[in-house]
Each structure stands twice: as structure tokens, then as C-alpha cells.
Amino acid sequence: MPTETLADFRSDTVTRPTPEMYEAMARAELGDDVLGDDPTVKALEAEAAVRFGKEAAVFVPSGTMANQAAMMAWLRPGDEVLCEAASHVFNFEGGGMARLAGAQARQIPGVRGQMPIALLEETLAAIRPGNEHQPRTRLVAVENTHNLAGGAVLACDYLERVRALADERGLVVHLDGARIFNAAVATGTPLARYGALADSVSCCLSKGLSAPAGSLLLGPVAFIAEARRARKVLGGAMRQSGILAAAGRVALATMIERLADDHRRARALAAGLAELDWIDIDPGAVETNIVRFAIRGYPGGAHALQAALAARGVRTIAFSPTRMRMVTHKDVGDEHVAMALTAFRGETPAAA
Ligand SMILES: Cc1ncc(COP(=O)(O)O)c(C=O)c1O
Secondary structure, three states, X not given: OOOOXXXXXXXXXXXXXOHHHHHHHHOOOOOOHHHOOOHHHHHXXXXXXXXHOOOEEEEEOOHHHHHHHHHHHHXXXXXXXXXXXXXXXXXXXXXXXHHHOOOEEEEEOOEOOEOOHHHHHHHHHXXXXXXXXXXXXXXXXEEOOXXXXXXXXXXXHHHXXXXXXXXXXXXXXXXXXXXXXXXXXXXXXXXXXXXXXXXXXEEEOOOOOOOOOOEEEEEOHHHHHHHHHHHHHOOOOOOOOHHHHHHHHHHHHHOOOOHHHHHHHHHHHHHHHHOOOOEXXXXXXXXXXXXXXXXXXXXXXXXXXXXXXXXXXXXXXEOOOOEEEEEOOOOOOXXXXXXXXXXHHHOOOOOO
């Protein structure tokens, strides 16, 4: 491993706070948020609610807690959630939906993160709310952008159709918007449009927006009151959390539009990787800041390549013997993209 990492493409979560964030944290007006009087947390929650056109918001430590608090607030034990098979809320939150909300997930295999509408219709048509044999299907979860689908954006017309189906069946829609800012910037969609298409929205300030920690859950007043109870149970009610919220306010105010730079660099990275004949990648599939690809013929596979790249100062993530991911963000510039491509070229396997 290198002594110094020069280009860290593992995730947009590695971003460091901006100087303005440090400044805001140092002068943040603080209170005790558990007692409800941290003015900086209150200001962040109010600003976010306005941006998404939601009645209320609650500040939580992580995206996982935002999603799980939403599940706990919306669901009763035995309820069913329809979610895309590769969704974060189902795959990467420690089984929280079952463990914390007591709910079961019905996984719908998706295409680029979208549960096919026909499959959703078919699934929902089989629901008999009055039938005591069946679970109570209560919620449809969508993820935008979709992490495992390589940062794919869920288009608004798709979300409208999901919304309409949910309305027909009296279901709530939860949007895991950990990277909703990327979707908004990539498509020019106002955040309030996304807010209008879901009953609840989670979003992360600590990913592309570069705050050190913190996420928000947004929705109707009564739901947010329930979510606050869930946050308390989960140990996520913090005291002088205004120090984090101060960075979050700077994130919302200054860090959204620049995500377009990350998207441009992700496309450049993908185009460069596509020139290597031992890498399988569709550059056209890169819509935001996540670049996923497969490798062929590298001795020892993707984990060995990950280590070799790290020795050249380029950090990536191997997901399997063949699959890898790289993410662009504030702390990687054009020079890091160039450096990464040089490192990949230098690792071209002899057989390729
Ligand atoms: C789509 C999605 N949802 C939720 C989360 C969870 O966020 P956190 O790591 O802050 O718990 C992530 C994290 O990468 C994510 O990609």
C-alpha cells in the first residue's frame, strides 16, 4: 500500500469539508438538539424542507438512519415493502428493515435501478388488503440515483408512474435520495419535484456535498414526529449537533451545482477506461458520478488490481473478482482522472 493516497476514487463519502464548512462549524450557534433548541439544526431542517417542498425535516447522523427511521415511522411489524432487488435499503443497511421495523421486503429485480412498471403492476394487482393471509403491503421504496446501478438516474416520468400506482393502492413512496442532488443536477430537476413525487425523502449531506457527516429525512409533520422517536431509539438524537448542521447548511448552499464537475469527470474517466480492451464498460451508462466496470484477464482479479492501483496512489473498490467501482467527487480533479488512467494503462495485463 502507498504511504500517501493521491487519488481516492473509493466513494464520494471520502470528501473532506470545505474551508467554509470548517469556518461555519467554528462559529456555529449551538444548543441541545435533543431538548429541541439547537438553532443551527433547526435552520438546516427548515432550509431543507423548503428546498424539497416538504412540511418538515429531521437531521440524522447517516443515510442509513434516515432510511431506517423512515421505515420505522411508516411501518408496523409484518408490513411489506416493495423495493428494487439491488437497493441500498434492502442490501446494505444490515437487515434493518426486518430488524428494526419488523417489515419484510419483496424484491423486484430492476433495470438500471428501476423496478419495471409492468412488474410492479403485476405485483400490486395480487395484493388483497382484506386478506389476512397476506402481509399488509404498505410502502414502495425507490432509490435515486441508484448506487448499485452505477449512479443511474430515475427519470421523473418513471417516478410519476410509481407514484400513480402507489396512490391507486394507498401505498406510501419513500425515496432513498442519498444522491438525489446528483440526480437533480444531472437532469436539471428541481428538488421540490422529487419531493412532490414521494411521501418521504432521505438525502445525504456527507456524500457529494462533502459535509463531514449528516443526512436529512423529510416528509409530513406527523411522519417526522414519528421519525424523531425512531431517531431517539436508534441513538441518533445528538446534543450540540449544530456543529455538524453548520457544515450541512454550507453543503446545501454551496455544493450542489458543482456536482456537474464530478459528472463530467466520471464521463472522462469512463471514456478513458473504455479505450482499454481488457476493461468492459459502457461510457454511455455513466449518468452521474459513479463509474462501474468489469475487468478481464488481470492476474489475481479485481482485488489484485485494486492493490496494484493503490500502490500507484489510486484507490478504487473491487466488488468481486471481476467488478470494480470508482466514484468522482470534490476531492478528485482532472489531474487525478489522468493519473488514474495512467495507472490503469500501467497495469495492462500481458495477455491483453
Ligand atoms: C443509495 C444509498 N442510500 C443510503 C446510503 C447510506 O448512507 P450512510 O453511509 O450515510 O449510512 C448510501 C451510502 O452509500 C447509499 O448509497
